[in-house]
Amino acid sequence: xxxxxxxxxxxxxxxxxxxxxxxxxxxxxxxxxxxxxxxxxxxxxxxxxxxxxxxxxxxxxxxxxxxxxxxxxxxxxxxxxxxxxxxxxxxxxxxxxxxxxxxxxxxxxxxxxxxxxxxxxxxx
Numbered sequence: 831x832x833x834x835x836x837x838x839x840x841x842x843x844x845x846x847x848x849x850x851x852x853x854x855x856x857x858x859x860x861x862x863x864x865x866x867x868x869x870x871x872x873x874x875x876x877x878x879x880x881x882x883x884x885x886x887x888x889x890x891x892x893x894x895x896x897x898x899x900x901x902x903x904x905x906x907x908x909x910x911x912x913x914x915x916x917x918x919x920x921x922x923x924x925x926x927x928x929x930x931x932x933x934x935x936x937x938x939x940x941x942x943x944x945x946x947x948x949x950x951x952x953x954x
Contacts, residue, residue: 832856832943834926839948842916846952851909852926852945863929866900866911867938868922868950875925879911880934889934893919916952924946 838850845889850866853903866879879900881888888900897916902909910925 831850832928833855834928834943834945836891836924836926836945836948839924839950841951841953844917844952844954846916847914848916848950850913850924850948850950852909852911853909854909854926854928861933863935864902865927865929866909866924867927867941868920868924869947870922873922875935875938877938878924879908880929881937883932884936887934889936896931906923913950916950918952918954921950921952923949924948 832854833856835853842848863882866878867875868878869875877891878894879890879898881900881902885902897914899912925947926945927941929940930942931940
């Protein structure tokens with residue numbers, strides 16, 4: 831079983847930046863796409879960004895394109911989400927997840943292994 835542990839969340843002012851990290855450990859797996867999703871209070875969990883195992887392809891929700899960058903370092907078993915120009919509407923719990931597919935996964939239902947989440951709060 832794979833374990834995912836997120837870190838890097840916190841409180842930041844609008845326009846600021848944060849970098850989230852997700853360390854994955856446990857049984858060895860290969861080929862799995864991964865991603866970041868978020869859930870704001872009272873809202874559904876939504877896709878933010880996804881990346882393939884080989885780090886060659888990525889995808890973003892329209893709301894974060896041009897501001898967020900997803901990356902991964904398999905040698906360190908770590909995935910990252912660099913978040914720039916943060917806005918109050920980015921406030922949410924951010925989850926690291928592994929997809930059940932090899933290809934990029936851009937919907938919540940394609941992910942089946944989750945971390946515990948890390949809170950990101952952006953003040954105006």
